[in-house]
Amino acid sequence: MNISVKSEYALKAVFDLASQHMEHRQASPMPPVKIADIAKRQRIPQKFLELILGGLKQSGFVDSRRGAEGGYLLARAPDAITVGDVLRAVENVKVAARNNNDPFAEIWRRVDSAVSAVLDDTTFAELARNWQEKQAQFVPNWDI
């Protein structure tokens, strides 16, 4: 599985937005998250992140508010976005007319479907929840 750094950043960005979304108290409307904050938390070069988020917006995963107190937010609920969705949108999917006439066609199909199976059933809500639990395990003194 060859995952480009760019794709990794995209996943981390969506993950960050999902985490922020889920930590937020539902009373007030969710405020946008600034690029600079995401970049700092996820260790992503800020300028690079800008263009990644641009693509992510084009693909309809996130939405943005300009100006002061602007930023990015998720366009859908965190449990309605899977890792596979984001990955397929970000990676330039050059399906390139899979040559059906070679001996490997079958095995590539099998691999693709195996990968999709695991990628398409993990949502970012799940990811964020698991991560929060794991963090709580290592810093369990928060309410003592």
Next chain:
Amino acid sequence: MNISVKSEYALKAVFDLASQHMEHRQASPMPPVKIADIAKRQRIPQKFLELILGGLKQSGFVDSRRGAEGGYLLARAPDAITVGDVLRAVENVKVAARNNNDPFAEIWRRVDSAVSAVLDDTTFAELARNWQEKQAQFVPNWDI
């Protein structure tokens, strides 16, 4: 699943050797297969194929005989080589110290094992047999 052309060539080369091996009558010892023949059958630039086979030999999958009537042959039986074996040897396997401390570690593990599962249980003997059957289906007049 991002597969480089080079890896594809390597797979095709091993597949070609396996096919030749299985078509050969077992009475006489298997004669080596020439690079030029593999290149022509599998549509691979000959000089490029040379260096790919070199690597494949270094990895222990194939063996070579020099001189007139020389060429390449499999180092193991076709049913003892899986697609995964070849792929891992050819692709520069930069495992790169999987960061265990990110939210995606788990999912990458799951993907890797899913991919390995399908890649490691397909041997080239299987591939060659399936291919021969498929060809026979489309050109069924060979013995009429």
Next chain:
DNA sequence: GGAGATCCCTACCAATCCCATCGGAAGCGG
């Protein structure tokens, strides 16, 4: 012992991504 065929090795190259940075324009809130 040649001759011819083959493997082997090093170097090189052009194109294409990949990762990132810069500079400003445009929009929004106070």
Next chain:
DNA sequence: CCGCTTCCGATGGGATTGGTAGGGATCTCC
């Protein structure tokens, strides 16, 4: 209107990819 923030196009170095070129080195068969 001013500061903050997203947006957008251009640029650029570096690595990788896909391939070429050519000359040995070495083996086998006659």
